Amino acid sequence: GENVEQHPSTLSVQEGDSAVIKCTYSDSASNYFPWYKQELGKRPQLIIDIRSNVGEKKDQRIAVTLNKTAKHFSLHITETQPEDSAVYFCAAATSGTYKYIFGTGTRLKVLA
């Protein structure tokens, strides 16, 4: 079945540094890739998404890149702040289906 691998599982960075989280998907028909931020005990919140007809998308300190050939997509956070500390999930979705497959999550800790 479809699956999404996510690395690393934990990531610690100094405040102001950049953080990169990578995901690999298995279903070549996947064409929508959202990223969610989840704080402890709270709902996942969409932070950025990208569709397969775009290679890169940026929103202030957050960017996502997509390599369809390699079936990789990555989240980049620049100038990290302590409030960026959370668990980040990537996901993949495929046209014609009504399910989103989540990656296993990355616990990001930004050290002040």
Place this chain on the structure above:
Amino acid sequence: AAGVIQSPRHLIKEKRETATLKCYPIPRHDTVYWYQQGPGQDPQFLISFYEKMQSDKGSIPDRFSAQQFSDYHSELNMSSLELGDSALYFCASSRPGQANEKLFFGSGTQLSVL
């Protein structure tokens, strides 16, 4: 702006009991998704509904059933509860007609089975 509403927020049940979780999607959203998230785990897709019909099925146990009603709200019915069913259950909704639209999550129902 209206968000996805889930009830109850917390639920405590005994083994072998039944539970019903409710989800009210954002107005004019016609697709509802149910996810189960164990402690430290990623959300696992259970089932989804589009226009009141089941649209996709994931790892939902046979002891669970769900439906979407004419007002688009959805209920997840869980019977013969087991200890392993203890988890945070999220409902999410998305806009009409598009499979690849943003999911908006509710605050979740924390189910504890004792």
